[in-house]
Amino acid sequence: MDTSHPLPPDAERPLLAVDVVIFSLRQRDLQLLLVRRRYPPFKGRWAIPGGFVHVAESLEQAARRELEEETGVHAVYLEQLYTFGEPRRDPRGRVISVAYVALVPADVTARAGDDAAQADWHSAHALPALAFDHAEIVQYALQRLRYKLEYTAVGFELLPHEFTLSELQAAYETVLGERLDKRNFRRRLLEAGILEETERYREGESQGRPARLYRYRRDAVTEVKARRLFP
């Protein structure tokens, strides 16, 4: 950054916001958390959670703070998505939004923050009209999520700590929007060495034979040279 002095008179001093697209799997559906705006502009519209970055706060800290305000969770998957900075994206003036994507396990519940009247989960495939350019942000986030899931093992972040292989497969199918072959799916994930078998079984929750529970190996090598998990 060549911030040569003197500062050019036409340099922008925008407001700086972070917005977080929070994905979760609930009822076998990919959902994301939206809050209803209490104040203009776009009063009453749904929006993705976000807020201004505080003084001396890093972007990621700000994103985690927003995430925690809405969901109470802290230690979850979070990555920077893209920065949206069109001059007129906010009618009140120049606001730069650094968008993040978060993946939270299915057992997390939404809670309304101070700024939002309601916070609710919405199916990613049937979203209401959104405030600002948030529809664009969500589109981009979805694309990134699918992409990530194909190439990396990030799918676990959407499930509880322990899960069955069928649950994991259902998660992949929901996000990717396609059916996968059970045997090939299992083989691939087990061979990838990122799962750890537990001694426990999912019992009673449904008919049929109880399924073994697995957990994600936190110590697994994330990926050295990406090879598609599901080509």
Next chain:
Amino acid sequence: MDTSHPLPPDAERPLLAVDVVIFSLRQRDLQLLLVRRRYPPFKGRWAIPGGFVHVAESLEQAARRELEEETGVHAVYLEQLYTFGEPRRDPRGRVISVAYVALVPADVTARAGDDAAQADWHSAHALPALAFDHAEIVQYALQRLRYKLEYTAVGFELLPHEFTLSELQAAYETVLGERLDKRNFRRRLLEAGILEETERYREGESQGRPARLYRYRRDAVTEVKARRLFP
């Protein structure tokens, strides 16, 4: 972005900069353009070109403006990389930098902008000490470039309009840092259908049999479902 009013008193109004990592291939080496800072902080240090975003200017416009100031080129490959916003990354105060990556053809020449004493190409593998957090930005840009090159056909953007297959292969080898098999490389690129044979040959420039010139088919489908070009 939930920009609920009233504005929180602790909201940040940072300066907004764009920085552009400009890659090019010269002398069979992957190089990037650096400018020497004329003013403090980091006076005299090398930095990647960049500057503040003007009022009512989009982020991409700002990046293209900086790019053009340094190189004179306009219509080249440019993509947003990442946003760096650590509170203390600039000693003068809070400055958010939206970093971009640009790929320019080998025949582009650097020219010093107003703000920079010099602008020069440096090998990506032997960089001087850089100002601010620019070393980190460059590291990240290199990673992204390698990644892109493996999965997409973006390599052409680093070459002149017409090029031989050997030149293209050398470009890939330089960026990826590994040798590729000539026959496999050719087969794959030709089968991908993104190259167009010209009637011309690269003659006289070196010993040996003249090589056919190819050009990139601008109308080519960039990629539907990414498949690695070089697994």
Next chain:
DNA sequence: CCAAAAGTGTTGGTTTTACACCCATGG
């Protein structure tokens, strides 16, 4: 004992890799 879901291998086709020689030109 029936319904429901879990679990498990093999085969054929495709893709990928490894590899060596002849060709056209300039000096």
Next chain:
DNA sequence: CCATGGGTGTAAAACCAACACTTTTGG
């Protein structure tokens, strides 16, 4: 005529996709 880089095919190995039955439990 020799040195230099351009151009070309094939065979073995690895990988992927498709496919059906047995096992375990709860009702």
